[in-house]
Amino acid sequence: MAGEESTILLEALEGLTLEDFQEFKKKLPHTDIKGGWNIGRDELEKVTHPSSLISYMGDSYGEGAAMDIAISLFEEMNQRDLAEKILDEKVKEYKQKYTEHVAREFLQYKEANSCLGENLSVRDRYTNLTIARKSWDQHGDEPGDVSSDTVTTQTLFEPSKDGQVPPITVLVGASGMGKTMTIRKVMMEWVEGTLCTQFDYVFCIDCKELSFSKEVSMVDLISKCCPQQRMPAGRILGNPEKILFIFDSFDALGLPLAQPKDELSTDPTEAKPLETTLLSLLRRTVLPESSVLIATRPAALQSLGQCLEGKHYVEILGFSPAAREEYFHRYFGNDSKADVAFRFTRGNEVLYSLCVIPVMSWTVCTVLERELYERNQLLACSKTTTQMIMFYLSWLMKHRVSNAWQNLQQFLHKLCSLAADGIWKHKVLFEEKEIEDQGLNQPQLLSLFLNEKGLEKGTGHVNVYSFSHLHLQELFAAMFYVLEDQDGMVSDSRILAKDVNMLLESYHTSRMDLNVTVRLLFGLVNPKSVEYAGEGIGCRISLQPREDLLRWLQTRPRGTSHPREVMKIEDLDTSHLLFETNEKSFVQSVLGSFTGIALQDVKLTLYDQAALCFSIKQWAGLLSATLRSCSFHQQHHRQEPAKGLPRQSWRQEELHSPLHPLCQALGHPGSSLQSLRLQWCGLTEGDSGALGTLLATLPSLVHLELGDGALGDDGVRMLCAGLRQPGCQLRVLR
Structure with missing residues (x-):
């Protein structure tokens, strides 16, 4: 054994009387230890010095277990001061190692386009997001809507206008809006001592890794956060007000959030089904003084609102115009290239508007970085707006919650029909009944593309839906005209006719608002877009409308x-x-x-x-x-x-x-x-x-x-x- 812990233990053993030292050795063989073996009495007879005893204990039990055994024996011997002193050092050592572990895990990360072995710094890449505090009956605003109270990572855990610091904070954002990156930022600043300083421990739990867990306790969940170290659970959990739990990708669990209160746990060491343990924390029956941050897609928001007692949650609305430009500079690191790439994007209204979504900004930067590398300028850019949006959709598909591929394709066909119908009718909000009638009421898939919003209607409350961005609705509307029908799909007289010529003629004569839809339609019949749609999204695009598009441009x-x-x-x-x-x-x-x-x-x-x-x-x-x-x-x-x-x-x-x-x-x-x-x-x-x-x-x-x-x-x-x-x-x- 080595380090501060062994030094403290050595001092404790050396401070014992000879009689107490012999009693310590006498009790040692009777210790019940898992994963190790006891020291035999004959071996102990040969040990006459505390340093030798510590070495034997370390070899037999392992360093962490040896310290736990020493603490337990000192308590049995009524040497509580010594036990407390060793425990203090053990907690101090654990916190130091845990902080180092968090730094390794969170301060750097890899992106999908990173070179082998290349890690990126959160500090260098993170760009402030627009985050709004909202009430539970107000959600689903368009990205960039900042009508609500805005917060930052620095003010996330500060009192709201009513002076209250909510014990549970829900961070909502659609896929690609920056939830995980925000959590990395929180963890990084906690390690650096610039945020969450009121917490001794911040435990971040990735819910995607919990999906297959069966029975767990709160202690088990904490242990997953630093698996290499033995945790002084009693001392840490003894001060729950000093703990912040962060659950990332909470929606991935898909757990029911309704259970009778008498089934919930009050003991953090008690193993129960995962949903029961988590609900016990959220309903404040276990570790009620602790704080919780939940990051989730909108799909889980409604059930969380029914489960929690708080009045507000916070929602990521994306990049402000200034933040978009800042992100480009952070991404490229070269002011000249960043300036060229940003002004190129700024000149494309569709792309620039979509860059409110952080992962779309990343997509555009990734594509333009490659273009600059190959051509050293962007005026010969080979990637179109349509292709960049298809890259983004491909990213969404890779990060979706697992669903049968066939179900996804059927869903996308219905989604395109909804989008096209809305574009024709100047409609961006869809009632719940329309979603159900289209067969789109699949929350995990729906939340990838649509935001849910609560509205007051008369004396009641209704939910309406909108696409996460208008230009995405326009893309899906364009896809409606070129997607090949799937085998076995039944025609529905209520569905809009796939008449490309009617779309083009309406655009030319009276409907200039169809400009983006028509432009993206031209982009979808590009062979590269057809390839991206097939490989990245699994949709078959028909090239048959190409002739209609060609004839229209030639004869208008x-x-x-x-x-x-x-x-x-x-x-x-x-x-x-x-x-x-x-x-x-x-x-x-x-x-x-x-x-x-x-x-x-x-x-x-x-x-x-x-x-x-x-x-x-x-x-x-x-x-x-x-x-x-x-x-x-x-x-x-x-x-x-x-x-x-x-x-x-x-x-x-x-x-x-x-x-x-x-x-x-x-x-x-x-x-x-x-x-x-x-x-x-x-x-x-x-x-x-x-x-x-x-x-x-x-x-x-x-x-x-x-x-x-x-x-x-x-x-x-x-x-x-x-x-x-x-x-x-x-x-x-x-």
């Missing part, structure tokens, strides 16, 4: 008032729809019907530019491009060009020009562009290099208009350098 009214005029595309929407398909042959088939593009008064975000450049690169028949009063967001922060810029710096200035990606796309191999008009687009000196390169490398370009630009002297010189190149065939410059 074009931007022309006379048959002899150039067939122009006059909206950015077409580029976004084509970008979502992300398939060259499809894009080329559509663009073959057009020879020009004309955009006016458009603020082109990085995502808009990626979509536009993707289309132009596949557009061999593009003859004219006109942009009037358009502005370009930049991939890199723009700096004022230095006066008298040396010639060798022109190329660098060109690369930082927001016009560079467009010029690069317009000059793609096989380009037939003849006319380019950039009028009132705020051109500056930095854009001249990109234009000069285009002039020098695209002999088909014969007409260039640069209205209302501020090219400056250096800009004119760079433009002239392009005009002097042999490849320049320009005839008109205005």
